[in-house]
Amino acid sequence: MKYNIAVIPGDGIGPEVTAQAKKALMAVANVYNHSFSFKEALMGACAIDATGAPLPDETLSLCKKSDAILFGAIGHPKYDNDPKAKVRPEQGLLKLRKDLGLFCNVRPIKAYEQLIGNSPLKKEIISGTDIVIYRELTGGIYFGIKELSDDKTIAFDGCSYSVEEIERIAHLAFKEAQNRRKKLTLVDKANVLETSRLWRKTITAMANQYPDVQLDFLFVDNAAMQLILNPKQFDVILTENLFGDILSDEASVIGGSIGLLASASVGKKTALFEPIHGSYPQAAGKNCANPLAAILSAALLLQHLGLHKEANAITNAVEKSLELEISTEDLNPERAFTTSKVGDFIADYI
Amino acid sequence: MKYNIAVIPGDGIGPEVTAQAKKALMAVANVYNHSFSFKEALMGACAIDATGAPLPDETLSLCKKSDAILFGAIGHPKYDNDPKAKVRPEQGLLKLRKDLGLFCNVRPIKAYEQLIGNSPLKKEIISGTDIVIYRELTGGIYFGIKELSDDKTIAFDGCSYSVEEIERIAHLAFKEAQNRRKKLTLVDKANVLETSRLWRKTITAMANQYPDVQLDFLFVDNAAMQLILNPKQFDVILTENLFGDILSDEASVIGGSIGLLASASVGKKTALFEPIHGSYPQAAGKNCANPLAAILSAALLLQHLGLHKEANAITNAVEKSLELEISTEDLNPERAFTTSKVGDFIADYI
Numbered sequence: 253m254k255y256n257i258a259v260i261p262g263d264g265i266g267p268e269v270t271a272q273a274k275k276a277l278m279a280v281a282n283v284y285n286h287s288f289s290f291k292e293a294l295m296g297a298c299a300i301d302a303t304g305a306p307l308p309d310e311t312l313s314l315c316k317k318s319d320a321i322l323f324g325a326i327g328h329p330k331y332d333n334d335p336k337a338k339v340r341p342e343q344g345l346l347k348l349r350k351d352l353g354l355f356c357n358v359r360p361i362k363a364y365e366q367l368i369g370n371s372p373l374k375k376e377i378i379s380g381t382d383i384v385i386y387r388e389l390t391g392g393i394y395f396g397i398k399e400l401s402d403d404k405t406i407a408f409d410g411c412s413y414s415v416e417e418i419e420r421i422a423h424l425a426f427k428e429a430q431n432r433r434k435k436l437t438l439v440d441k442a443n444v445l446e447t448s449r450l451w452r453k454t455i456t457a458m459a460n461q462y463p464d465v466q467l468d469f470l471f472v473d474n475a476a477m478q479l480i481l482n483p484k485q486f487d488v489i490l491t492e493n494l495f496g497d498i499l500s501d502e503a504s505v506i507g508g509s510i511g512l513l514a515s516a517s518v519g520k521k522t523a524l525f526e527p528i529h530g531s532y533p534q535a536a537g538k539n540c541a542n543p544l545a546a547i548l549s550a551a552l553l554l555q556h557l558g559l560h561k562e563a564n565a566i567t568n569a570v571e572k573s574l575e576l577e578i579s580t581e582d583l584n585p586e587r588a589f590t591t592s593k594v595g596d597f598i599a600d601y602i
Numbered sequence: 603m604k605y606n607i608a609v610i611p612g613d614g615i616g617p618e619v620t621a622q623a624k625k626a627l628m629a630v631a632n633v634y635n636h637s638f639s640f641k642e643a644l645m646g647a648c649a650i651d652a653t654g655a656p657l658p659d660e661t662l663s664l665c666k667k668s669d670a671i672l673f674g675a676i677g678h679p680k681y682d683n684d685p686k687a688k689v690r691p692e693q694g695l696l697k698l699r700k701d702l703g704l705f706c707n708v709r710p711i712k713a714y715e716q717l718i719g720n721s722p723l724k725k726e727i728i729s730g731t732d733i734v735i736y737r738e739l740t741g742g743i744y745f746g747i748k749e750l751s752d753d754k755t756i757a758f759d760g761c762s763y764s765v766e767e768i769e770r771i772a773h774l775a776f777k778e779a780q781n782r783r784k785k786l787t788l789v790d791k792a793n794v795l796e797t798s799r800l801w802r803k804t805i806t807a808m809a810n811q812y813p814d815v816q817l818d819f820l821f822v823d824n825a826a827m828q829l830i831l832n833p834k835q836f837d838v839i840l841t842e843n844l845f846g847d848i849l850s851d852e853a854s855v856i857g858g859s860i861g862l863l864a865s866a867s868v869g870k871k872t873a874l875f876e877p878i879h880g881s882y883p884q885a886a887g888k889n890c891a892n893p894l895a896a897i898l899s900a901a902l903l904l905q906h907l908g909l910h911k912e913a914n915a916i917t918n919a920v921e922k923s924l925e926l927e928i929s930t931e932d933l934n935p936e937r938a939f940t941t942s943k944v945g946d947f948i949a950d951y952i
């Protein structure tokens with residue numbers, strides 16, 4: 253089969269790690285007789301520098317025509333502390349999510365046995381953890397109205413959610429729970445927020461359509477604590493955009509390394525796959541960043557295209573690299589391999 | 603000296619733990635020759651049940667006349683999952699914070715050597731951690747407009763911050779940093795939120811008034827991760843209301859027990875002191891809840907009144923109880939003491 257894949261390397265370490273993910277996909281194409289046509293496009297700080305816009309029109313239209321999108325990372329410190337910046341890299345990613353209708357971000361969190369020692373958490377706490385976070389991605393305070401008073405002394409962010417926005421991701425999360433351990437936890441702040449109460453009410457009303465799923469509720473502050481105290485209690489976590497952002501980064505510590513966490517953003521049509529680590533500008537260009545999350549994002553991409561054998565080939569290669577400690581310095585400080593060496597090993601192994 | 607102390611036991615385990623804090627204060631009064639006049643008042647679910655209002659007028663006026671407020675906990679599950687509930691317990695606490703101008707919530711997070719083994723985090727990660735979180739408490743999305751569309755399909759929460767609201771708590775946080783290790787970290791989501799950008803801009807502009815303080819910035823998703831990966835990197839953390847709610851509960855895992863975390867809410871005049879654990883309804887009435895956070899809240903209260911020797915007497919007694927393992931079942935499952943027995947020991951030791 254032939255697939256068109258849009259590749260958006262983005263900022264910081266994005267280009268380096270995405271290159272390894274491409275390598276893995278090319279190896280898969282070779283072995284399994286597929287043809288992937290990769291087209292690269294700009295987004296983020298690099299796009300602002302080159303075109304003035306964080307998401308150039310060509311990037312958006314390329315994405316719309318593609319079967320899937322492989323994305324690296326976004327963001328650059330030169331924009332972070334400049335309150336006067338009119339455009340910011342992140343706007344590119346947010347607009348892409350919105351324009352492609354990528355309302356559902358799926359973040360699997362697993363404790364890899366080989367990496368358990370790297371986690372700040374005790375082995376007995378994390379061993380066996382297997383969570384998927386379903387984060388709403390195109391609503392909430394991320395996309396509400398933003399205002400700054402004329403005299404610049406009062407700022408405002410609006411947060412809204414509709415029943416429709418809640419239901420469409422909730423159906424996906426309920427179904428995922430049915431295919432897993434049949435437990436769904438809604439995380440909200442219903443004791444304070446109107447939007448959270450709408451989430452709780454909507455999900456509660458849906459529960460009878462999924463009688464085999466055990467539904468429970470947790471306030472976000474408590475969830476932030478429970479994720480560390482006892483991560484094994486969770487199966488599927490469903491939550492709104494901002495809470496999902498915070499909790500999924502927090503949960504990344506469980507696996508022993510954020511360098512292994514991939515995510516899928518799905519929705520109306522074309523889906524996007526990205527590592528959850530950011531652009532990590534300090535490491536950019538040094539060929540030292542961990543490419544595994546990007547490579548595992550490519551595995552999620554294959555799965556999404558229905559290529560399950562192919563996806564497993566990648567996951568197996570990644571596990572082999574961990575077993576043999578062919579890893580970058582974050583996992584293997586004593587005998588570190590470079591980003592591209594790890595990518596080479598994985599492509600060869602496939 | 604004579605002090606008027608308003609006592610609001612609240613819901614769930616609130617009454618039981620607050621009773622132990624009172625005992626400790628009475629012991630202090632005895633030894634150091636003070637007179638504390640305690641007046642009790644209702645707030646929360648118990649106040650709704652008794653009066654229909656989560657914060658009765660008498661409670662508010664009692665608080666306004668008092669030198670300090672000792673508070674237990676709030677919340678009851680019967681209100682959590684009832685989207686039709688017109689009044690909710692939490693509204694009482696939010697209104698009290700607002701009406702008393704308690705804009706600054708101070709939450710110290712320390713790894714107690716005696717409890718390090720209880721933490722889900724590894725010893726080497728947490729040992730020596732000493733953080734104070736300054737959480738803004740009367741602004742942000744907690745107090746913004748809340749709307750539900752007439753057809754009940756769209757919910758809205760507004761979040762706003764003014765320069766004035768940011769500056770008044772930031773001055774307290776900068777000063778605290780000056781008295782400690784001189785590091786202040788602002789946690790925000792300035793890559794997405796307008797309010798966060800106003801925080802960042804305002805704090806940046808204030809930094810030259812505190813040249814001895816090293817200021818840095820962290821996005822909230824990254825902060826949620828860093829708190830677990832390397833909590834020792836933090837000294838004073840400053841953040842807005844909702845982020846502070848989430849991060850301080852998350853950080854509670856560091857100390858080995860949320861049952862030891864006390865907090866002070868300060869602002870315009872009368873200050874309020876409370877354990878950060880919630881009402882924990884499952885344990886209510888069983889005489890098994892850990893009273894140490896409530897007792898340590900009483901120590902913060904004494905400190906706030908300038909009674910430092912007296913505050914130390916309480917802290918020392920608490921440390922002694924830990925050393926001798928005179929602790930409730932959460933800390934001491936094999937040989938658990940009841941809530942009141944732990945309270946008795948501490949009062950006697952003082």
Ligand SMILES: CC(C)[C@H](C(=O)O)[C@@H](O)C(=O)O
Pocket residue numbers: 326327342345497793794823
């Ligand atoms: C870069 C940023 C806007 C983004 C977000 O907050 O959604 C990132 O943190 C993420 O989680 O993908």
Ligand SMILES: CC(C)[C@H](C(=O)O)[C@@H](O)C(=O)O
Pocket residue numbers: 443444473676677692695847
């Ligand atoms: C009870 C609730 C409204 C409250 C809050 O969110 O502020 C609590 O979680 C806290 O942190 O004091």
